[in-house]
Amino acid sequence: MINGKIGCAVIGYGGMGSWHARKIKNEMGEYAQLVGIYDINPERCAVAEENGIHAYASREELLADERIDLITIATPNDVHKEIAIAAMEAGKNVISEKPVAMNSAELEEMIACAERCGKLFTVHQNRRWDQDYLAVKKLMEENTLGKIHRIESRVQGSRGIPGDWRNRPEHGGGMVLDWGIHLLDQALMMTQPRKLVSVYAETTNVTNEACDDGFRTTLIFDDGLSFYVEVTTSNFIELPLWYVLGENGSASVDDWDFNGRIVMVSDWENRDAVPIVAGAGITKTMAPRTDDTIEKYPLEIVQADWGEYYKNVFAYLRGEESIIVTHAQQRRLMRLVETIFESAAKNEVIRFEEI
């Protein structure tokens, strides 16, 4: 504790680490105080000092500072485990950046350490506060479209994958572990309490041979829901972020500016249409709906503040709330990631065993 507030530190002061430090310093002052950071790269420590943030001389020095209660780890993925365990053994609570670990075996070591040390160990799944995700989740919860049979969730870029450690498998690079872990977490959260039955996945290597630069996966749940998740990085034309099909309508979220819509059928029985010419043929089945049998609505925006993530962690540490991102969720998510890699490697549908 420091000045009656939760003392925070960040290990790894790169793009995400500096974002965490700034967030805690500038927006969490009511609950917490940023004590300092550490980065293995002295240049990044110098940048922190320029930003008015104390940089420790070593990780050991940071871990020895008794004012620090909570450490956010924002390093390359392959050292999350080692740092998290060292931090918890030093009596610190831990937030790890995602992916929490390289695989389930590492994750189990980290969870065992957390239980042994009696410390908080959670993961920065910030994209549970994405407005696009929350809008679709609300659609499901309110049954707006009727029974939903298909959800497609896509993030498509056109720059390949970053050229730093994120394209090296030994550091846990690749898009499954990067953006994938966000979209897959969203998929598992919003489909509760369904059980996941099977996974079919392809990984891509368009611009990068060493690790995947994208993936596509179809998750089949026990009520028949088909949930497609895609992260790709060689796409110069973008498909919608979300595409949702219910028995009585469809919805899309087209982009992060929240363009999108809901289109509901108002007259299902009115299926008969005047045939249209479509290519080298005619079709009644695929004739577009006329406006008298559908109704269009704008998407309802769900207000969300990612700061709720940190506020929950602080409230948990004060004993006031249960933690939002749990061990059980992380275990399931990591097993899904491994199942995706297995499916893609074997080109097989893999049955998912819920534990």
Place this chain on the structure above:
Amino acid sequence: MINGKIGCAVIGYGGMGSWHARKIKNEMGEYAQLVGIYDINPERCAVAEENGIHAYASREELLADERIDLITIATPNDVHKEIAIAAMEAGKNVISEKPVAMNSAELEEMIACAERCGKLFTVHQNRRWDQDYLAVKKLMEENTLGKIHRIESRVQGSRGIPGDWRNRPEHGGGMVLDWGIHLLDQALMMTQPRKLVSVYAETTNVTNEACDDGFRTTLIFDDGLSFYVEVTTSNFIELPLWYVLGENGSASVDDWDFNGRIVMVSDWENRDAVPIVAGAGITKTMAPRTDDTIEKYPLEIVQADWGEYYKNVFAYLRGEESIIVTHAQQRRLMRLVETIFESAAKNEVIRFEEI
């Protein structure tokens, strides 16, 4: 022959049958003459007579007319085989509507009959003349986008499937055998000479329990090409008909009005971007391209006339051309259809054995 031209007849005078009859009568006069039609439903025969087309009193009477050289079969799918065999045994050449048969076993009987009788037996795969398909095929052939790693081909409607025989499995209903057979034929044609390696498929039953009202399939070819084909009928928002990813650009055909575009990267090395805020996080990887590193082009329209289908059949019958839609293609397509049903039923990736 009739008046020195190829004598044509149509069996089955429903939506497609009347379309065939009109096409032959109005546009093929240079090569052929429509002699008449037969439909099992007297009301349809009366409609033909009103349209100035002779309706035979029975199928037998039609088959016995020596002026008829070529019969187009446009009946429900379950009777294609019986009628085609009767027609070939009566000395007639045969065009069958798609799907040519209910399954491979039926198809083999029909091919054996054609070989025994020495008659033409081909299938109305008119959508090889779809302009959207031809535009994408040309993109591939001209290597415009560089090596293509992903193609998505979709037809999405919102009316469920038709309420006539097309929703009854005993008549060969369902979308795999309806629109599917078109898109799958296109997929197999445009990817030649690749070998198909594996098939993953889902069929849907959103509005119809008895037979599929849609499907999604991922075809993996031997050069790694991933080809997704979807036909669905409960979609009130439509995704593009075609979505193509090459190593140097992307293309889409958005609709049958031929909206669409090609977006090419002009500077692949320029991957670094200013991070953008995207939902509850920041991203460099997914930051949109700025206009200085991409170039946009309109799609090149390929002129096509579905009348070429009939012209090829007539030229074949005159001994001037080889037939475009061959037995070997039909065998491969029907085996793909069966593999899709098998994959969907088992929820497994099925290896495709090229013969």
